[in-house]
Amino acid sequence: MPSYDYPFNERIRTFLRVEDLFAKVLYNIEGSHEYQHHCALLTLLQILDIIDRSELRSDLMQELSRQRAVMDALQGNPAIAPQKLAEILNEIDTATESLRSENTKLGQTLRTNEWLMSIKQRAGIPGGVCEFDVPSYHYWLGLGEDRRQQDLKTWLSPLVPMHDAIVIIMRILRGSGSTTKLVAVNGAYQQMLGGSKPAQMLKIDIPDNVTCFPEVSANKYAINIRFNILDFTQKPQKYDEDVNFTLTLCNL
Missing domain, CATH: 1.10.3900.10 (YacF-like)
Structure with missing residues (x-):
């Protein structure tokens, strides 16, 4: 995927x-x-x-x-x-x-x-x-x-x-995190981050049949993921359906 x-x-x-x-x-x-x-x-x-x-x-x-x-x-x-x-x-x-x-x-x-x-x-x-x-x-x-x-x-x-x-x-980094199955409601997902050891990278996997892609903005406090659809005539548009995906927070 x-x-x-x-x-x-x-x-x-x-x-x-x-x-x-x-x-x-x-x-x-x-x-x-x-x-x-x-x-x-x-x-x-x-x-x-x-x-x-x-x-x-x-x-x-x-x-x-x-x-x-x-x-x-x-x-x-x-x-x-x-x-x-x-x-x-x-x-x-x-x-x-x-x-x-x-x-x-x-x-x-x-x-x-x-x-x-x-x-x-x-x-x-x-x-x-x-x-x-x-x-x-x-x-x-x-x-x-x-x-x-x-x-x-x-x-x-x-x-x-x-x-x-x-x-x-x-x-080592990619294998360091635990993977969680999540749902982006109406194509959007937000997660607050905590803990003494902040993540250094996140990895998103989505099913092959999902016709969208993620755009991520993140810092040590929060993750914001928005799934978009590709339109070759204009900038990417927001995907308005629920998206099942897996998220892995990786840390060395």
Whole structure:
């Protein structure tokens, strides 16, 4: 069923954005057409933009260290499968070591590639990487599937440790909350939040046969969810029927 994540803070928002962009890069790299590899490269450069605006490596290492301590405290708990716990601890240790072993700033090897940076600069202009604007890029696109894939994977490789860390953290976050079945009366739902440990993200799942989507506004005090229908001729309109959905409040 359709699922929607909504972050409550800038750090989780950044993780979700990188996760989404990485999924698109990895999908398009495995394609064979030059247009797919064009999309992969431009998306990779978008990831670089996000990295430039945040202290992503320190955030990831801090969170991995915290999760390592939490998981380590669960050892010996009869309610926890020892093998599964050992696997998670190993994943965290591997991701932490990979991040720590990179001596330069995340994405620095890409920033020092003058050709890639010239593509990045032109990509900010609508239609800015046409063949008459950047003939070298047009030449690269014509080198063939194998060469393009090899280059893309080489450029992506310095960012893989960051992606691996985000995958682990988001998997733990999504699995941390309890799911509640709810009804949005006339397409609207509100819930007050409390407790000493505020949620960091919420996840909404709705049935496949429901022809609407949620829009969320939330802070540490309250959640407001409004279900809308998509109208391609104007802005989304409020859905006026009851909506059955599930809500998961997630917290690391």
